[in-house]
Amino acid sequence: MEDGDITARAKRIVELKRDGHIAASLEKAEALAAEHPRSLTAVCLQGDLHYSAAIGARAATAGSEEEPADAESHLRRGRDALLMAKSLAPDNADIAVALADLLAESSMYLEAEAELRRAMDMDAAAAPKSSQSPVSSTPRERRQSYERVINRLVAHEAGRLMDVAKSDDVAAKRKLQALQALKEARDLAKRFPGSARARLLGPFLELEYMLAASREHKDPAWSKGLERLVCDAVGAAKEFPNSTAAALFQARLLFVCGNHIDAEGECHRALALKHPTDPVEDCIPTGSIRGQDSQSRLSSVTGLFHDLLDKILQFAESFWENCLTSEKRQSFLSVRIDALENECRMVEHSYDFSVSSACSFFKEHKSWRSWVCLLCSAKHTSTRSLLKHMVKKHSRSVLRRLLDIVDPTVEPESDCLLEGLLLCKDSENHDTICFKERDEMFRLLFLEPNRGEVAKPVDKFHQDQQSQGTLLLENIKKNMANLPTHKSTTYEMSRCANGAKAEREPSIVRIFRHPSRKPNVANTPTSSA
Ligand SMILES: [Zn+2]
Ligand SMILES: [Zn+2]
Structure with missing residues (x-):
């Protein structure tokens, strides 16, 4: 058991942080951890506050290319603190996911994923033990932490695989790389079955590849491949009914295939969604939908659906003008x-x-x-x-x-x-x-x-x-x-x-x-x- 003095001081530090005094609370947390290096409460607080300080330092220099040195040092010291916490309480899922979060922010993706799996396995194996550490969280909070880390990992992997897929100009080599990227994308979808972006990455890369290949030569497998992709996209949109990214991908693919009725239907389904996912989590490529907040990002996506609907209308208009005999038009009317x-x-x-x-x-x-x-x-x-x-x-x-x-x-x-x-x-x-x-x-x-x-x-x-x-x-x-x-x-x-x-x-x-x-x-x- 930890003594009451630590608990009381930790409580004051948490209050300071909650009131926005990150620097002051961090200073007190450092002092507490220095006095009690084997106190779980103290090291968890220390890790948590370094994490917040790093995020704050990044936000302060948002837009600049270079990572602020301050953020880097906070991330390093936060990792040290949470690794200490992990050694003190190896079976604590909250500490594992907090560490995964810190590792992901530190661009240590493999380590982050391993730590995330450890947390999720502990969660799945048993109800997590109640912990006195200040990072102990409700199941809902923990689920949100998982989602945040997963989004971060998937976004990184998606960006990397897209670069791999188009990194070489020699056609033969590009094909090999595209296939490799596709294989890894399918693997990513299996590793993160809850992520719409991971699920969409494979079909997206495949379409990119097919489009690039068809520019070079008429591939006889084109329409067959497209058909298979449509099935895949329809499946993805069913698995992630609230994902506008999945809906947009499916609708665009259907349009390319000439299935305008279903494309239009999918646009309208997406536009009527009551709880659409924030595009920051599922848009593909990562970062393709920009906006200050969830609302403005969602309205950008709405614009894309309307663009597609306009295209469908233009197509119908030109069909009416150029492809219908006057008898056909009359019978339509x-x-x-x-x-x-x-x-x-x-x-x-x-x-x-x-x-x-x-x-x-x-x-x-x-x-x-x-x-x-x-x-x-x-x-x-x-x-x-x-x-x-x-x-x-x-x-x-x-x-x-x-x-x-x-x-x-x-x-x-x-x-x-x-x-x-x-x-x-x-x-x-x-x-x-x-x-x-x-x-x-x-x-x-x-x-x-x-x-x-x-x-x-x-x-x-x-x-x-x-x-x-x-x-x-x-x-x-x-x-x-x-x-x-x-x-x-x-x-x-x-x-x-x-x-x-x-x-x-x-x-x-x-x-x-x-x-x-x-x-x-x-x-x-x-x-x-
Ligand atoms: Zn620091
Ligand atoms: Zn009368």
């Missing part, structure tokens, strides 16, 4: 009405609306829009004829005097949602709907759906409108008795007009409004929301 109706029935079971009836209405009246009488469901093409109809056919509910008071003309609105549509016949004489413009079709297709709100079924919507309208009509009738002095009538009139407004919406628009595929038409004039 057309849909048979019976097929459309089948689709409608699949999403809207309850409503007996049919696209063909909407189309025949359009043929007859040259308008997609109709006003529906709430008392008998007769359709009208103008509000004026609707009111006339109501007064004439439903004289008990709608008083004639209404005609003298109400101006039934509602400002005509453009059918902007449906202006780009044509009704025509296809080659087999089926009724079809054709878009005049490709962009117009995509605009309608990709209208942002209203999210977070469940729309009523169409027939329920109709019933509600109908009962609301009936109620309004009754109120109007009652109030008509008091006209022209009763003011609330004007109010009721305007409410009535608003109630009728919803009915004005053409039925075909409602088809677009089904909950699962509703466009946001709130900013178009046909909206009734």
Whole structure:
């Protein structure tokens, strides 16, 4: 057991460090370790503080090529202290991983990896003994330490192997070196199965090599090799679902192979990730994604996915312009009405609306829009004829005097949602709907759906409108008795007009409004929301 004096002094030193006084706490730790050279607490503290001082010295001279001499001496003395700690407590995993960390920072990668393995083996073999050393950590903290050391080791190895792979200009020798690097990369992935970067290094080097080789001569094995690489990349992205590096590699490879649909899908999957890994840990080559912090690095990666999506779009555009006959384009822009109706029935079971009836209405009246009488469901093409109809056919509910008071003309609105549509016949004489413009079709297709709100079924919507309208009509009738002095009538009139407004919406628009595929038409004039 260590005496209470050491414990109390160590506690004060830790507090000093926590408050940011690294130099002062280091001085006290040195004094403590000099007095008690065989105290585990003292030497651990000493090692930990030299480590912090080295990192601090590096940060202070960040950007300069040369390693500050101060950092080097702190690392050396930190190693000495932790080696002493290791000899005092050889079965302490915390000390082993702290030493691994220090060794990695000292660019002693082989020794660091050996020390890391020792720590992980101790962890795996048994629950680590509780330790009184100030570097004792929770399992979570230790896992983070492992990850930090692993990232550091893998980043170094990845950089080294990339240099090996392209270090010689003579083709024959380069091939040999590339193969050697590839072998070592596969080995690295096995040694660090939790590292996305280690996992991606092999496929990345292989692709680099294939690209370089294909510039020299057409390799007959090219497409086969590419196919195998795609499988490998898909596997890597599955193993590391939160790695944007794995997603980017896979998406780019798919694009190169001409599989644009899957490439696009992978881009969108990556862009929607809730917890993407910080690219500093997995980007390949190491350091290819720069940025002050995790957020700015992630937004750089987001830009790369958008670049790829742009490329896919450009490809599609040039395919449309250069590779499609006008018949093919026309068929792309057309849909048979019976097929459309089948689709409608699949999403809207309850409503007996049919696209063909909407189309025949359009043929007859040259308008997609109709006003529906709430008392008998007769359709009208103008509000004026609707009111006339109501007064004439439903004289008990709608008083004639209404005609003298109400101006039934509602400002005509453009059918902007449906202006780009044509009704025509296809080659087999089926009724079809054709878009005049490709962009117009995509605009309608990709209208942002209203999210977070469940729309009523169409027939329920109709019933509600109908009962609301009936109620309004009754109120109007009652109030008509008091006209022209009763003011609330004007109010009721305007409410009535608003109630009728919803009915004005053409039925075909409602088809677009089904909950699962509703466009946001709130900013178009046909909206009734
Ligand atoms: Zn020092
Ligand atoms: Zn009617």
